[in-house]
Amino acid sequence: xxxxxxxxxxxxxxxxxxxxxxxxxxxxxxxxxxxxxxxxxxxxxxxxxxxxxxxxxxxxxxxxxxxxxxxxxxxxxxxxxxxxxxxxxxxxxxxxxxxxxxxxxxxxxxxxxxxxxxxxxxxxxxxxxxxxxxxxxxxxxxxxxxxxxxxxxxxxxxxxxxxxxxxxxxxxxxxxxxxxxxxxxxxxxxxxxxxxxxxxxxxxxxxxxxxxxxxxxxxxxxxxxxxxxxxxxxxxxxxxxxxxxxxxxxxxxxxxxxxxxxxxxxxxxxxxxxxxxxxxxxxxxxxxxxxxxxxxxxxxxxxxxxxxxxxxxxxxxxxxxxxxxxxxxxxxxxxxxxxxxxxxxxxxxxxxxxxxxxxxxxxxxxxxxxxxxxxxxxxxxxxxxxxxxxxxxxxxxxxxxxxxxxxxxxxxxxxxxxxxxxxxxxxxxxxxxxxxxxxxxxxxxxxxxxxxxxxxxxxxxxxxxxxxxxxxxxxxxxxxxxxxxxxxxxxxxxxxxxxxxxxxxxxxxxxxxxxxxxxxxxxxxxxxxxxxxxxxxxxxxxxxxxxxxxxxxxxxxxxxxxxxxxxxxxxxxxxxxxxxxxxxxxxxxxxxxxxxxxxxxxxxxxxxxxxxxxxxxxxxxxxxxxxxxxxxxxxxxxxxxxxxxxxxxxxxxxxxxxxxxxxxxxxxxxxxxxxxxxxxxxxxxxxxxxxxxxxxxxxx
Numbered sequence: 001x002x003x004x005x006x007x008x009x010x011x012x013x014x015x016x017x018x019x020x021x022x023x024x025x026x027x028x029x030x031x032x033x034x035x036x037x038x039x040x041x042x043x044x045x046x047x048x049x050x051x052x053x054x055x056x057x058x059x060x061x062x063x064x065x066x067x068x069x070x071x072x073x074x075x076x077x078x079x080x081x082x083x084x085x086x087x088x089x090x091x092x093x094x095x096x097x098x099x100x101x102x103x104x105x106x107x108x109x110x111x112x113x114x115x116x117x118x119x120x121x122x123x124x125x126x127x128x129x130x131x132x133x134x135x136x137x138x139x140x141x142x143x144x145x146x147x148x149x150x151x152x153x154x155x156x157x158x159x160x161x162x163x164x165x166x167x168x169x170x171x172x173x174x175x176x177x178x179x180x181x182x183x184x185x186x187x188x189x190x191x192x193x194x195x196x197x198x199x200x201x202x203x204x205x206x207x208x209x210x211x212x213x214x215x216x217x218x219x220x221x222x223x224x225x226x227x228x229x230x231x232x233x234x235x236x237x238x239x240x241x242x243x244x245x246x247x248x249x250x251x252x253x254x255x256x257x258x259x260x261x262x263x264x265x266x267x268x269x270x271x272x273x274x275x276x277x278x279x280x281x282x283x284x285x286x287x288x289x290x291x292x293x294x295x296x297x298x299x300x301x302x303x304x305x306x307x308x309x310x311x312x313x314x315x316x317x318x319x320x321x322x323x324x325x326x327x328x329x330x331x332x333x334x335x336x337x338x339x340x341x342x343x344x345x346x347x348x349x350x351x352x353x354x355x356x357x358x359x360x361x362x363x364x365x366x367x368x369x370x371x372x373x374x375x376x377x378x379x380x381x382x383x384x385x386x387x388x389x390x391x392x393x394x395x396x397x398x399x400x401x402x403x404x405x406x407x408x409x410x411x412x413x414x415x416x417x418x419x420x421x422x423x424x425x426x427x428x429x430x431x432x433x434x435x436x437x438x439x440x441x442x443x444x445x446x447x448x449x450x451x452x453x454x455x456x457x458x459x460x461x462x463x464x465x466x467x468x469x470x471x472x473x474x475x476x477x478x479x480x481x482x483x484x485x486x487x488x489x490x491x492x493x494x495x496x497x498x499x500x501x502x503x504x505x506x507x508x509x510x511x512x513x514x515x516x517x518x519x520x521x522x523x524x525x526x527x528x529x530x531x532x533x534x535x536x537x538x539x540x541x542x543x544x545x546x547x548x549x550x551x552x553x554x555x556x557x558x559x560x561x562x563x564x565x566x567x568x569x570x571x572x573x574x575x576x577x578x579x580x581x582x583x584x585x586x587x588x589x590x591x592x593x594x595x596x597x598x599x600x601x602x603x604x605x606x607x608x609x610x611x612x613x614x615x616x617x618x619x620x621x622x623x624x625x626x627x628x629x630x631x632x633x634x635x636x637x638x639x640x641x642x643x644x645x646x647x648x649x650x651x652x653x654x655x656x657x658x659x660x661x662x663x664x665x666x667x668x669x670x671x672x673x674x675x676x677x678x679x680x681x682x683x684x685x686x687x688x689x690x691x692x693x694x695x696x697x698x699x700x
Contacts, residue, residue: 007058009045011038011066012074019069026065030058040370045075071141100179103130107172124168132159132175154327158357162679165347170679174358177680181687204238204272210282220272220289227285237274240292241283242267248279326360326669333673348675355672358682359665368657368693375698376650384633385643386617392629395612396647399542400592402640403584403606406549406559407445408599409616410637411524415449418505419521431518435510437462438476438485446506449522471550471573473508484511487552489571491516506555524555526562533637534563540644543592546584548577548606577606585610597640603627614640649699657693664689 014020020040027047028036035048049058059075066073106127110120129136132155139152155178162171207223208230209216215230220238223229228244231237237250247265252274261277264270270283272292289295334353338346373390380387387393404410420428436454439447440463451458465477472493473486484494485508491498496511498519505523509516534545547568549556556570569580585594596603596610604627607613615628616635632639668685671677 005034005049007047007049008077009047009059009062010076011043011045012076013072014040014043014066014070016070022069023062023066026068027062030061030065033058039374069142070138096179096183099130100176100183103127103172103176103179106130107169107176110169121168124163124172128159128163128172128175131172131179132156135175135178154323154357154360158354158679158682161350161354161357165350167351167679174679174683177683178358178687181683181691184691204236207238208232208235220292223285223289225285225288229283229285231276231281231283233276233278233280235276237270237272237276237283239272239285239289240270240287241285242269244282244284246279246281248281249277251275251277323360326356330354330356330360352672352675355677355679355682356669358679359668359672359685368661368690368697369654371694372650372654372657372697376646376653379650380643380646383639383642383646385639385646386631386633387643388629388631392612393647393650395593396595396630396644397651398591398593399540399595399612399644400588401544401546401584402537402542402595402597403546403548403581403610404565404637405596405598405603405606406547406551406556407524408635409597410526410530410547410559410563412527413445413524413599415445415506415522415524417449417453417520418523419503420453420518421499421521422518423516425515426512426517428518431510432520433458434478434481434483434512434517435485435508435520437478438466438474438483441466442468442474445524446508446522450508450520453520471576481512482514485509487550487571489573501552501554503554506551526559527635527637529636529638531563533641534565536638536641537644540641544584544588548572548580550574550577574605577603578609581606581609595640597637599635614643653697653699657696660696661689661693 011020011023014023020038024036024038024045027033027038027045032050033047034050036045038045045062047058047062063073063075066075104127106123109115110123110127115123135152136156139156142153155175159171159175162168162174204220206217207220209218209223210228210230223239229238229241233248243264243266245266247263249261250264250270251261252271264281269286270281272289272295330353333356334346334350337349338344370390373393376393377387377390380393407413417432420432422428422431432450432454435450436458439450440458442448463476463478464480465475467475469475469486469490472490473484476483476485484490484496487507488498488509491509491511494511494514496509496514496516498509498516501507501519501521503521505521508520508522510519511517537545544566547556547560547563547565549568549570550572551570553570556568559565560568572580581594581596588594593611595612595614596606597614597616598607599616603615607615607627607629612630613628614630614632617631617633630643632643665685668677668681672682
């Protein structure tokens with residue numbers, strides 16, 4: 001959704017999954033609305049609007065639509081509605097519990113004491129109204145507005161029908177157990193909401209700004225790049241920055257899922273969301289709050305629900321057909337058999353039809369399936385894996401091919417100059433100095449390794465012009481001389497004869513005034529967990545693992561051999577990476593997904609093109625993280641293994657819920673049709689199945 005046209009709202013007091021689906025459908029039909037996503041678990045509504053449609057008007061329309069379905073709903077701006085687990089909700093639960101207990105006590109007295117029929121009927125009516133009044137009121141309002149097929153109408157019809165045929169105890173008990181089931185269902189959903197609220201606690205509440213007049217406590221949104229912040233022991237680091245004084249241990253678990261504290265000291269980078277454990281540190285802010293790591297994580301988690309998995313979309317559509325079909329079957333079951341079967345009574349078949357109605361509510365699926373995906377996304381985030389939507393989590397179940405970038409992804413991206421091979425007309429020190437000055441403005445790991453090998457700060461004022469040639473290297477004017485620094489392709493492009501190299505490292509050629517000056521060999525190390533991660537991916541059933549890199553063939557071949565890759569492609573420009581990915585994509589299985597894992601700016605186009613783009617988030621570039629669908633916060637390839645396992649566990653739970661809910665409902669429907677199942681069985685098939693499915697969905 002476009003940020004400029006996006007409206008984010010919270011529907012406080014939204015407690016009905018079917019209502020959430022109906023509200024989403026109603027908002028989609030509003031004029032000027034181009035896209036809608038409503039997450040029942042977080043109660044968060046995101047609406048994309050056209051230019052001419054005023055956001056104030058859409059808020060009024062959404063309020064009207066929402067309150068048609070649930071009158072107690074309050075529509076709040078996102079800033080107002082961050083609490084998913086309110087005191088109001090707890091108070092409502094207390095009142096509801098009191099009504100249920102009192103209703104149950106009154107019903108019990110009719111069994112224990114021998115009252116007259118009139119007294120019994122009075123107690124039945126009071127007990128029924130205590131348990132069922134809220135349901136009856138909602139059903140009546142919905143009926144007046146033309147909405148028939150919801151759980152309130154179905155439960156009202158079934159229980160009133162039971163009372164009409166003098167099945168008083170069963171009718172009241174059905175309503176009572178329905179309300180008990182709803183109560184526990186609300187508790188389970190609120191537990192999930194509270195876990196999301198806990199995740200939101202990584203959001204910093206304040207920042208200690210150092211000013212000439214002393215330390216001032218302000219909102220993180222007010223801090224600007226370059227400001228100096230003081231972080232005391234026990235406080236959250238509010239914004240990304242560089243440590244300029246002090247040292248401490250920091251807890252990174254909220255971002256990375258890693259429990260081991262990390263030491264930080266002068267010049268180390270720290271990220272918002274870390275917790276300062278024991279030392280007093282000052283940091284210089286490098287990103288404003290809306291661009292900080294914690295802000296991006298919160299946005300990713302909150303927006304994850306807007307990208308629904310295919311299974312979620314299917315269940316929503318399925319529920320729309322399933323309930324009317326079962327209600328139609330119930331009507332036929334009540335009317336036709338008494339007309340065609342000798343000796344059949346209307347009350348007998350009406351009772352069976354009422355059982356059909358009780359069972360028909362699809363709440364078990366409508367609530368538990370989205371909740372399963374949300375729980376899966378939450379489990380991934382606790383492990384330092386950010387998944388931007390249920391659709392990507394589902395796609396990770398069917399990974400057929402994985403394509404890795406090399407530098408910073410499979411390797412550490414920490415380079416060292418291992419060789420300096422100069423031509424006779426200049427010294428090795430001179431070659432290294434020219435290279436260091438040319439690379440002085442770059443933050444690329446290769447550039448940093450050259451500057452470190454030079455051993456001192458290069459004289460950057462000696463550089464008169466600088467141009468980065470994407471996929472080739474650098475062109476610069478240094479002390480009046482034209483310098484080319486880059487790969488084999490750059491030398492070939494400029495028609496400069498070069499030495500043939502036979503090395504396993506990355507080769508950086510240099511030319512001065514179109515005259516070949518020599519080359520540097522720079523070597524990288526494979527990440528410690530890369531070999532095991534790739535073995536584990538093979539064991540998970542990934543058929544093909546490839547590598548794309550802009551590095552030399554010799555450097556790529558060394559890594560490919562060490563990691564036993566199926567194939568590798570080297571010396572690729574950014575657009576050639578996309579083209580190669582397209583070719584690999586054509587050969588994957590039709591129902592499999594292709595995953596690309598990268599970390600650099602030049603990987604952003606490939607990340608966007610893959611079925612699932614995975615970015616290294618710890619050291620990865622902002623562009624790669626923005627383009628990716630999944631972000632690994634610790635830069636460890638093994639986290640991809642964890643992501644796939646979480647995705648598969650989530651799918652397993654989703655399938656369990658679908659099979660369990662439809663299976664139980666199907667069996668009880670058949671038993672009810674032939675007169676074996678009772679209302680008690682129907683209550684379990686509806687409410688009991690829903691509660692079990694919801695509890696099961698919280699397991700990832």
